[in-house]
Amino acid sequence: MEVIFISGIFLSFFIAFLLLTKKQKALTDKILAIWLTVIGIHLLGYYYNQIGYWEIYPHLIGTTAPFPLLHGPLLFLYTLYSLRNDRKVRTIDYLHFTPVLVAYLYMSNFFFFYTAKEKKMLDRGEIADFSVFALILLVVILISGISYSVLTYRLTIRHQHKINKYFSYNEGISIKWLHNCILSIGLVFLSATVIIVSRDAFGVQFSFNADYIIYLIIIGFVFYIGYFGIKQENIFTNNPIPKNLSEEKPELIEKYKNSGIGKDNATKLYKKLLNILVEEKPYLDPKLSLSGLAQLLEISPNQLSQIINQEAQVNFHDFINNYRVEEFIHKANKNKKFSLLALALDSGFNSKSSFNNIFKKLKGLTPSQYLSKQL
Template identity: 50%
Template sequence: MDVIFIAGIFMSFFIGLLLITKKGKALPDKILSIWVLVIGFHLLGYHLYYLGLWDTHPHLVGITAPFPLLHGPFLYLYSRFSLRNDLSLRKADYIHFVPFVFSYLYMSRFFFFYSADEKVMVDKGLVDDFSIFSSVLLISFILSGLLYPIFAYRLLSRHRQIVDANFSYDEKLTLDWVKYGIYGIGGVFITVALVVILREGFGITFPFNADLIFYSMIVFLILMMGFFGIRQKNIFSHDTSDLVVITQEDDIARKYYKTGLNSETGMQIHKNLGELMQEQKPYLNPRLTLSELAVLLNISPNQLSQVINQYERVNFHDFVNRYRVDEFISISAINNHLNILGLALDSGFNSKSSFNAVFKKHKGITPSQFLRQRLET
């Protein structure tokens, strides 16, 4: 286990340094760099305990005890600001760290006024000075570790809606790796909760140090988060003022009440949109956005979004890619000498993986299966 801890601690500080020195770093990079360093100190603190140094150096007892309260807030804030263009945290964002600060303030008398012998007695449970506080702190760890991943996941779900409402592509616009990080953090604290319930509630004694499971999972997560975080660029680095935000797909009237679009105008725009897509084929632009298509129709992005949702019953992403799929089917019938990727690129897609996923979503089978079936009929 020493190797795992040492590797995790080293990688935490190394990745944190890389993120701090990353060129063109945005606010999410700064948040992630601090979070990674916090994890490094957290791992270091437990490693010192694991090596038995708390017994020989009692003043180290509990020095990183409140650190688990930081992981949930950092995960949430990193997810949140990865979807925004903010340059700094707002005052309200610091509220997430109040429990952490309060914990250290409460423990200050332990750190500064307890003797070494008294700290050892508290650590071994020989006195009850901090027993209630320890229980409250443990419950807070679990609640924080379970609730914040839920909040972060909801942010990513909203982000997915924004992408589908405004972009016809999703390469470099997704944060799927953050979703896996959310699953990982949630998994760590679910495991913690189960171990605590079994150990404290049912008195079950594990034949091994169960804490090592948590920290091994954290080491793996830090490697993943650091690797992808270094590569990640700001998703909405351009002007986001014209992005259409979709929140309730089934409530069109309430969603677009400010567009001022009546039924007659909507039908006319829908007709113009169909003619534009058939004649000019703007979907052949692999990076077509809702705003760009709205400019071609001389209407606002919100009006165009309303028309697509109301008359086509799909979001912008699916609307445009439906035309691309049809284009692929059409040109593949007369250009069967080209490979599938070449045909996909000519149809407006910009990657094989995106094309395969979109085609299967719209047709229920893969492109190769479709072509094979067409040859057999």
């Protein structure tokens, strides 16, 4: 177990160093570096406690107690700015760290005015000066962690809708890995809640150090986010989305009444769009975006989004990929000597995984199953 903790601590600081020395680092790289440094210090504090350093150096006691309050806000801000193009953190976002500041201000009396002997006594439970505060802090930490996990997950879900509206592909802009990060942090706080409630409220006695479960998940999270965080680029750095791009559901057609495109004009433009798709086949471009297709019709991305949602009742992602699927089926029936992947790439898809996922979503079968039924 000691080796695992040392590895997690070293990796946290090492990845933070790599991120800070990364060329052309983005704001998200800096946020992630700060977060990993916080995790590293948090793990180090717990490790020192476990090997008895708090007895030798009692002034370390409590120094990392409010640190769990940092994980939720840093998760939220990292996700938020992974989905934006900002170069600086907005002033209002610093308010997320208010609970941490309040906790340290309240504990300042303990840090600066308690003797080493008094700190040891408090750590052993012989002094109850901060017992109520410790309970409140624990409750706030658990609520904060779970609340930020839910809030951040909702943020990524909303943004996934925007991706589907604006892009016809997922490679390089997928936020699935962020979903996994959010679930990992949520699992940390959920596990902590279950363990603490079971142990303190119901008197459950674990045959092992249950805290290890929480910290092992954190260490696993460090390995995961370190790998993806280093190589991840800002989703919209090279593919900016208009800020006023609609995020409403396709079926809410009422939103278009005052948009400048009447029903008749929208129908005409939709027919023109269908002609372009049949004659020019722009969907064969694996990087086709809403703005790229809008340029062919000489209209704005907002207007094209309106037309597709209103006339086809689907988002841009599914609309374009439906054409790619039909193109693949057509090619597969004519060119049986080529592999399915080769035909998929020739039809506008840019990876095997996205092709299989999209095909099954639209047809309900895998490509091979669908083709075998046609024979």
